[in-house]
Amino acid sequence: MLLAIASWGCTFVLTVLVLSAVGAPGDGNHAIRAVATPINLALAAGITCALATVGASMLALRLRRQPAGGGAALGLLGLLLLVLLLPALL
Template structure:
């Protein structure tokens, strides 16, 4: 390690290059992606209903897609939450981060409130 303070400052700046990323826009895109996954889950659930007397063939055919979409939706929701917190704390498009938090809160309210009633 060098004793030069300018070299140490440059090394520190290079280590933290992720702080300059546009976290607000990333959070907004991830929250919109979570809404898209929710819409796709709705389409897959509607497609899994078969004719009465058909058995569970339609549900078995769409089950892997349901699980994959559910996992992708959970990952985008978690990633959007992390990105929005980073956007607000690092002051990188904080408005986008706040809008993403609002969209994710609305999504959770739409999904959880009918289940609680």
């Protein structure tokens, strides 16, 4: 469950970083270059947390250890994917 919440947190950090890097038109790409490393680190952490969430949830459901927590974590991760992919579907 904590990993699913961390995935949401990484998505929030990515959003803040990208929005802070958006400059005025014609300024060039200096702002995005300045935050490229933190963006890549947040993206890597988010992907790692999402994959770890799937693994931990599957183990929780399979071993019958807190299956409600595993299901809730998968639900949070599914909701995150829905929120991220919804603009692409419209």
